[in-house]
Amino acid sequence: MKKSITLKSGLQLEIRIPNVEDAQPVLNFIDIISSESDNLTFGPGEFGISLEKEKNYFSHLKENKDNIFVIGLIDGEIVCVSDMSTGKRKRMRHAGEIHISVQKKYWNHGIGRTVLSELIKWGKEIRKLRKIDLQVKEGNDPAIHLYISLGFQEEGRISRGYQIDGKFYTLICMGLEL
């Protein structure tokens, strides 16, 4: 996948699958976003993937027909990372799970909507998925609003899904039937 899309604000967003050379910039991006919200499964310094591991993962991305991992760039800077992994076994191969993060200074420009729409299209048309799932922390209103507007519905809740500094947070399970 490689696309260039003009956002509603006029910014030009490039969406593509990363190369091995993107591994360090992606880790730098993850460092930034990990301290910008409490809505991810990791905080600052908690991502736990080495440069070597990231490079190795990226070196096989383009031949990976089951999962998709994309970066969004504005003027060459990574502003979004998103991926969808799908089930390996026959009974689970129809479903995928989506994740997304956008750098805070670019929130509300339509990047999340644009990138998720591309991944949903990939899931539906290329990978022939019949279901996409995700989990979102209760209170993450921009994300929940975005998911609902893309057709996702709430399917259940996991109590104590997150624990941050001794406080528990509920996770909302959302799904999109294709």
Ligand SMILES: CC(C)(COP(=O)(O)OP(=O)(O)OC[C@H]1O[C@@H](n2cnc3c(N)ncnc32)[C@H](O)[C@@H]1OP(=O)(O)O)[C@@H](O)C(=O)NCCC(=O)NCCS
């Ligand atoms: C959630 C996230 C990916 C959205 O990315 P984004 O590029 O800002 O998304 P968009 O601009 O496409 O859409 C945001 C929508 O939320 C809406 N929104 C913003 N603040 C909101 C709020 N407090 N309550 C409800 N909706 C809100 C915007 O109006 C927009 O909706 P619209 O297109 O109908 O106007 C981004 O905020 C993010 O990375 N957050 C931190 C990490 C995270 O939470 N990831 C998701 C984990 S499940």
